Amino acid sequence: MEPLQTFDFRSSRYERPNQEWICGWAREGRACPLGPDTRGHCRATSECRPVDRAGRWECTRSEVAGGRCADGPLPDGCCAHSIIRCRPLRSVKGRRRAVARWVAVVTFGLLVFVLGRGFWAPLIDPGPLSPAHAGIADCRTCHAAAQGDPMGWLPAAFGSALAHRSGSRSCLECHAFGKTPLAPHGLPATQLASMREAATARTSGSAPLALKAARMITPETPAQLECATCHREHGSSIAASVSAGRCQVCHAAAFESLAQGHPAFARYPAKRRTRINFDHAAHIGKHFPEKVDLKPPGKCTDCHDPEPGGRLMAVKTFEATCAACHAVDVEGTKRTDARGLAFLQLPGLDLEALGKRGVAIGDWPEYAEARISPLTDLLLSSEDTYRSARSRLLKADLTDLPDSQHDADAQVLAWSIKMVVEDLQTGGALAWQRRLESALGAPLTPEQRRALTGQLPAAAVDEIQREWFPRLAEDLRKHRGGGAAPLNVVRAVRAPAKAPEAKPQKEASGEFDKLFGAGGLLGSEEKEKASGEGPAVPAAQAQKRPASSAEERMASGGWYRDEDALRYRPGGHRDDFMRAWLDAAAGSPAFDALSDPKKTAGACAKCHSIDAAGAGQALVNWSPARGDPTQHSPTVFSHVKHFSMLGEKGCSTCHTLDRKADYTAAFAGRDPSRFASNFANIRRETCVECHTPAMAGDACTLCHRYHVGEFLPTLPAAALERMSRPASKH
Amino acid sequence: MAWLGAAVAAIAAAYGAYRLTLHRAELLTGWLLFALVLVLALYNLRKRIAIYPLGAASAWLQLHVYLGLLAVAAFVAHTGAVWPHGILERLLVVSFVLVAATGVLGLYWSRRLPNRLTRRGEEVIFERIPGFIARLRREAEEAVEMAAREAGSATLADHYREHLARYFAAPRNILAHLHGAGGPNYALLNQLDALKRHLDEKERVQHEKLRALVEKKEELDFHYALQLALKAWLFVHVPLGGMLLMLIAVHLVSALAFSGGL
Numbered sequence: 001m002e003p004l005q006t007f008d009f010r011s012s013r014y015e016r017p018n019q020e021w022i023c024g025w026a027r028e029g030r031a032c033p034l035g036p037d038t039r040g041h042c043r044a045t046s047e048c049r050p051v052d053r054a055g056r057w058e059c060t061r062s063e064v065a066g067g068r069c070a071d072g073p074l075p076d077g078c079c080a081h082s083i084i085r086c087r088p089l090r091s092v093k094g095r096r097r098a099v100a101r102w103v104a105v106v107t108f109g110l111l112v113f114v115l116g117r118g119f120w121a122p123l124i125d126p127g128p129l130s131p132a133h134a135g136i137a138d139c140r141t142c143h144a145a146a147q148g149d150p151m152g153w154l155p156a157a158f159g160s161a162l163a164h165r166s167g168s169r170s171c172l173e174c175h176a177f178g179k180t181p182l183a184p185h186g187l188p189a190t191q192l193a194s195m196r197e198a199a200t201a202r203t204s205g206s207a208p209l210a211l212k213a214a215r216m217i218t219p220e221t222p223a224q225l226e227c228a229t230c231h232r233e234h235g236s237s238i239a240a241s242v243s244a245g246r247c248q249v250c251h252a253a254a255f256e257s258l259a260q261g262h263p264a265f266a267r268y269p270a271k272r273r274t275r276i277n278f279d280h281a282a283h284i285g286k287h288f289p290e291k292v293d294l295k296p297p298g299k300c301t302d303c304h305d306p307e308p309g310g311r312l313m314a315v316k317t318f319e320a321t322c323a324a325c326h327a328v329d330v331e332g333t334k335r336t337d338a339r340g341l342a343f344l345q346l347p348g349l350d351l352e353a354l355g356k357r358g359v360a361i362g363d364w365p366e367y368a369e370a371r372i373s374p375l376t377d378l379l380l381s382s383e384d385t386y387r388s389a390r391s392r393l394l395k396a397d398l399t400d401l402p403d404s405q406h407d408a409d410a411q412v413l414a415w416s417i418k419m420v421v422e423d424l425q426t427g428g429a430l431a432w433q434r435r436l437e438s439a440l441g442a443p444l445t446p447e448q449r450r451a452l453t454g455q456l457p458a459a460a461v462d463e464i465q466r467e468w469f470p471r472l473a474e475d476l477r478k479h480r481g482g483g484a485a486p487l488n489v490v491r492a493v494r495a496p497a498k499a500p501e502a503k504p505q506k507e508a509s510g511e512f513d514k515l516f517g518a519g520g521l522l523g524s525e526e527k528e529k530a531s532g533e534g535p536a537v538p539a540a541q542a543q544k545r546p547a548s549s550a551e552e553r554m555a556s557g558g559w560y561r562d563e564d565a566l567r568y569r570p571g572g573h574r575d576d577f578m579r580a581w582l583d584a585a586a587g588s589p590a591f592d593a594l595s596d597p598k599k600t601a602g603a604c605a606k607c608h609s610i611d612a613a614g615a616g617q618a619l620v621n622w623s624p625a626r627g628d629p630t631q632h633s634p635t636v637f638s639h640v641k642h643f644s645m646l647g648e649k650g651c652s653t654c655h656t657l658d659r660k661a662d663y664t665a666a667f668a669g670r671d672p673s674r675f676a677s678n679f680a681n682i683r684r685e686t687c688v689e690c691h692t693p694a695m696a697g698d699a700c701t702l703c704h705r706y707h708v709g710e711f712l713p714t715l716p717a718a719a720l721e722r723m724s725r726p727a728s729k730h
Numbered sequence: 731m732a733w734l735g736a737a738v739a740a741i742a743a744a745y746g747a748y749r750l751t752l753h754r755a756e757l758l759t760g761w762l763l764f765a766l767v768l769v770l771a772l773y774n775l776r777k778r779i780a781i782y783p784l785g786a787a788s789a790w791l792q793l794h795v796y797l798g799l800l801a802v803a804a805f806v807a808h809t810g811a812v813w814p815h816g817i818l819e820r821l822l823v824v825s826f827v828l829v830a831a832t833g834v835l836g837l838y839w840s841r842r843l844p845n846r847l848t849r850r851g852e853e854v855i856f857e858r859i860p861g862f863i864a865r866l867r868r869e870a871e872e873a874v875e876m877a878a879r880e881a882g883s884a885t886l887a888d889h890y891r892e893h894l895a896r897y898f899a900a901p902r903n904i905l906a907h908l909h910g911a912g913g914p915n916y917a918l919l920n921q922l923d924a925l926k927r928h929l930d931e932k933e934r935v936q937h938e939k940l941r942a943l944v945e946k947k948e949e950l951d952f953h954y955a956l957q958l959a960l961k962a963w964l965f966v967h968v969p970l971g972g973m974l975l976m977l978i979a980v981h982l983v984s985a986l987a988f989s990g991g992l
Contacts, residue, residue: 029861157986213747
């Protein structure tokens with residue numbers, strides 16, 4: 001069969017597939033050569049347009065269309081072969097353009113309609129919120145862009161100000177992360193820099209290649225990190241899922257994994273000395289074997305329990321752990337000196353010399369030969385005259401005043417003490433409060449007042465006034481009136497409350513001892529030396545001392561008079577009076593003596609370590625380490641989750657006793673960061689045994705948290721008056 | 731292809747490194763995707779303004795193909811192959827997938843079908859095929875009339891009316907030709923051949939002519955089907971490409987406006 005088409009210019013018409021319209025007769029294979037116009041209108045009239053040549057009309061039909069026709073043009077010059085008009089068709093390309101135009105118009109129209117009518121929410125629905133935020137029903141709660149119409153999205157999308165987007169600000173309305181929540185880790189730049197420096201020093205190896213490339217893209221850590229950097233909402237969980245690489249892109253110390261290159265654990269888990277001075281090595285190695293009869297602990301869990309949350313292994317109560325051996329230390333049962341704390345102590349004075357020189361101090365007990373107690377000094381220190389006199393008496397021995405150099409100061413001391421007794425007798429707790437607030441330089445809370453007075457009975461004050469200063473009111477009237485109240489030596493009329501076998505202490509420490517000499521609160525040693533005849537009580541009376549002394553009768557704690565001192569005996573562990581005084585006196589000259597377990601009843605500071613708190617203040621650690629919900633350390637760990645992984649070695653799988661560490665030496669000072677732990681650092685290799693990508697995982701966020709520092713959760717600010725409103729659905 | 735492999739590896743490595751930074755990778759892939767779609771759309775513009783020296787169309791096509799494949803990779807990275815919730819995003823996914831799929835199909839056809847076209851029958855211009863079919867139809871009808879007139883029998887005419895008239899009316903068996911299946915036409919020829927024993931000598935002459943016309947029509951149908959395929963995928967690819975651009979614009983603005991401060 002012959003070919004259907006030829007491609008020479010005589011027989012093959014030029015096709016124009018780019019034209020929008022084609023002749024309707026093309027389907028029949030006889031498309032007119034003119035074709036439709038650009039709007040699809042047929043332009044056909046006749047097969048040719050005759051031309052007039054020398055007065056004769058000639059046919060101009062092209063060769064392609066068949067050449068000159070036999071009929072020729074009509075006499076009027078019109079073609080004899082008119083073409084039947086067609087209905088032009090769209091070309092393939094024309095149809096495609098039409099479809100494209102329609103799709104574009106419909107899409108644009110629908111978008112304008114939907115966005116313009118405010119039906120945009122389902123249009124850009126990002127999916128359900130995570131369960132934690134599922135209660136948020138309004139997009140505007142978090143997205144500022146949702147507050148306006150879609151036209152407002154443009155400035156929100158391309159505006160430079162962060163306020164337009166508000167993402168993190170919205171988060172922070174409910175979530176608190178300290179003062180600089182958007183700073184990296186919420187920490188000040190200086191702190192971050194020091195942490196970076198420390199970590200770099202402990203890191204070996206170099207960053208992986210991909211990480212180096214990432215650091216080229218972001219060479220500097222941004223000053224602020226938006227919440228959405230790590231958290232993704234509208235998903236199954238809002239919890240951050242951050243790869244190790246993303247963590248390390250900021251961290252100067254980069255490494256491959258926990259097993260390869262992770263910094264060795266330094267000071268982990270111990271970051272400071274323990275709050276309770278408990279030498280594990282000494283107790284496990286020495287004391288427990290010696291105290292088998294007291295059933296000492298045999299397992300770690302005999303003393304430690306997981307705290308709620310399982311992070312720390314908390315220390316059990318004193319009664320459950322320490323009391324079997326150390327209750328006697330608290331109660332002072334084995335003390336050789338007074339078991340009670342001398343609250344008001346009469347200092348011994350050289351009465352003979354003062355009397356000879358006519359120093360008027362009124363009544364003064366003959367048996368008062370001790371040094372002034374720290375608490376007495378504290379009570380007196382609110383008076384300027386006393387403080388002035390005390391400074392001059394620093395090196396003086398009040399029981400030996402051969403000349404009149406210190407007479408005036410001794411007189412001030414004596415009258416100051418008498419005024420304290422008068423104050424306590426007449427003003428009671430209020431007078432006590434005034435003196436303490438003045439001495440401590442800070443107002444006392446009701447709880448402090450209650451604890452610091454120790455519920456001192458008024459009868460006890462009356463008693464010491466009768467015993468020590470029988471003519472107190474008269475003496476003070478004369479003294480204040482400018483008259484002289486001559487010295488009147490008061491003789492002992494009762495048996496001493498203290499056991500005769502009590503031995504004095506010899507060492508002096510602190511400002512107090514510099515001033516008033518060593519010898520404990522009762523100063524028995526000096527008393528014995530001064531008298532040369534033992535306790536400063538009549539021998540006959542001493543021999544007739546009651547079977548049970550006042551001190552022994554107050555074994556459960558409370559106030560008693562011990563010859564020349566008004567004493568408080570702690571009632572056992574957690575005595576409010578002792579704790580209140582140690583807390584209140586921190587920073588005062590009395591604190592050194594109060595916190596000396598050898599000198600002070602209760603011996604609190606024997607176990608409760610004392611930290612320096614700046615500006616001369618001190619902090620007594622009354623409790624062992626406890627989980628603090630406001631503190632967020634960079635490292636997280638759950639003891640409970642690891643229990644099932646421990647074999648026969650139990651806790652010693654990770655915690656290895658370091659018998660060479662000088663644990664107790666660290667408690668000589670008050671800097672908790674200078675310490676030697678009883679236990680060796682946890683070894684990274686121990687963790688790596690399980691924490692690999694294939695087993696327990698080794699992601700950074702498994703053991704480290706991003707949000708660190710001290711912060712409280714945002715607290716609801718509901719006004720109380722709302723409580724009285726009737727309940728509503730919203 | 732070595733440079734192409736190196737380029738793919740470099741892009742993958744750069745993307746992997748970027749994912750380690752604190753920037754959101756979705757924003758990068760989103761902007762990249764937007765830029766790629768814009769450049770891909772420029773190819774259509776380039777074809778419209780052929781008068782300007784903007785480079786060879788073949789080079790543009792090559793670029794269009796490679797960037798299109800890169801856009802598919804960027805799309806997967808951007809969406810995480812997750813079916814979205816919003817209507818807009820779902821439309822975006824559907825339209826992108828359709829545009830990409832038709833693009834890949836068009837690429838495949840443009841590589842395979844021209845070879846098949848040159849291997850069979852004479853070369854015909856697509857726009858002329860309806861005319862040629864009309865011409866074959868006229869010739870077939872003339873042959874049938876001739877047979878009826880010369881032999882005084884309507885055997886061939888009846889057969890044409892019942893089995894071939896519809897066949898010659900328009901392009902037929904398009905899908906079969908696209909898939910390379912010759913079954914339908916083979917059946918027509920079998921029927922026509924079976925008729926031969928009922929014809930006399932004069933009718934057989936016209937029968938032979940009719941048979942040749944059927945074979946020629948089949949060649950035209952073949953060319954029509956394949957050339958139509960080469961043009962038809964653009965009916966989805968181009969219009970949906972335009973729709974995609976509009977949807978992307980809305981998506982981009984809304985995503986940035988609601989991006990949470992990044």
